[in-house]
Amino acid sequence: MPGPDTSVPLSVSEVNRRARQTLERDFGELWVEGELSGVSRPGSGHVYFTLKDERAQLRCALFRNRARFVAAPMRDGDLVKVRGRLSIFEPRGDYQLIVEAVQAAGVGELLAAFERLKTRLAAEGVFANARPLPYPPRHLLVLSSPTGAAIRDVLAVLAARWPLAKVTLIPVPVQGREAAPALISALGLLNRQSALDPGRDAILITRGGGSLEDLWAFNDEHLARAIFHSRLPVMSAVGHEVDVTLADFAADVRAPTPSAAAEQLVPDRRELAARLVALAGRLERAQLGRLEREAQRLDHLRARLRHPREALAR
Incomplete structure (x- = not known):
């Protein structure tokens, strides 16, 4: 079967289209781990960022319909794992990863440390x-x-x-x-x-x-x-x-x-106020009880009291 005719020049859009199809077909879905950089959230609701390591960078796009399912905050410097598919944005020829999911990475290493x-x-x-x-x-x-x-x-x-x-x-x-x-x-x-x-x-x-x-x-x-x-x-x-x-x-x-x-x-002033009210009630009841007992004692002493003339009369 003869191959494509390389003598016929291709349009730029055709090159980008074929490159996109090749990337999407050959790589399929994959996980990539790296550090977040240049996180951008325009008004469209999409999230654009770069994944990087010590030697390279990869542009990424997380579209709005997927971004709303990402619970963890995405900030520059965070280490993450993302799942997605490689593609090319044909109008500009931008090579990028279309992200479907984001997870924090490095937790196991942090826990061990x-x-x-x-x-x-x-x-x-x-x-x-x-x-x-x-x-x-x-x-x-x-x-x-x-x-x-x-x-x-x-x-x-x-x-x-x-x-x-x-x-x-x-x-x-x-x-x-x-x-x-x-x-x-x-x-x-x-x-x-x-x-x-x-x-x-x-x-x-x-x-x-x-x-x-x-x-x-x-x-x-x-x-x-x-x-x-x-x-x-x-x-x-x-x-x-x-x-x-x-x-x-x-x-x-x-x-x-x-x-x-x-x-x-700190203590709770409301509990202290309630306790003070209870203590005041106890103090009042104790005071009334003491006064009542002393009144009874006074009555008893008054009943025993006799005028000196009675003794002189006897």
């Missing part, structure tokens, strides 16, 4: 802190993001339970490469300042939930050591109940959520 570091720090005694926090603290120092849900939850619970609480927010990033160094620096500064201001007596480190990668800054070895060496007692409330970080182990107290941390730190 977490367990190794946890075992080593535990053997060194870094998780031995168990100092009680003052109840309630005179001046609570909160290390968290100023725009996150965690600080809103903490402040709302504190305001409802104990409006007298004095709280200072120290804004720090709670995700990404800058988070652990910023937290370590803030801890050092607060401990130095506490020598000048003894009223500062407790630290809360908190953020909301997220994936293992989102919370990874709180598994930093140097941060765990900084928490362990803090002169001020530290409570850690990172993520949801199922999330556990090295910061939780190194802290004096761990709370399962930011809201639970606030509940542990």
Whole structure:
């Protein structure tokens, strides 16, 4: 069977069409792992990004009808696995991967690294802190993001339970490469300042939930050591109940959520008010009972009382 006539020039569109058909036929569906870069979300709802490794890059397109099924956030620097088909966008001749699904990658490696570091720090005694926090603290120092849900939850619970609480927010990033160094620096500064201001007596480190990668800054070895060496007692409330970080182990107290941390730190004024009402009722009943007993004793003594003239008459 004779092959195609190579002497006849092809149009650009024909070349791109044949290249697209060849790619789609020969490769089929495949999984690709790499680091996200240049994530773009135009108004169309599609997501465009580049997958890269140490030596190459691959353009990708995640169309709107598939993007809505991707639960995990997609950010530059995340390591992911994507499933899709290679194709060519014929009008521009762009070689790209049409993505059908996205999964976080590297979780197994992160968990293994977490367990190794946890075992080593535990053997060194870094998780031995168990100092009680003052109840309630005179001046609570909160290390968290100023725009996150965690600080809103903490402040709302504190305001409802104990409006007298004095709280200072120290804004720090709670995700990404800058988070652990910023937290370590803030801890050092607060401990130095506490020598000048003894009223500062407790630290809360908190953020909301997220994936293992989102919370990874709180598994930093140097941060765990900084928490362990803090002169001020530290409570850690990172993520949801199922999330556990090295910061939780190194802290004096761990709370399962930011809201639970606030509940542990201060009493509930409503419960105290109800208790005061109950105690006032008990005090009033005890007072009335004592007065009644003394009145009866007085009546008894009055009945025994005789005028001296009776004795003289006898």
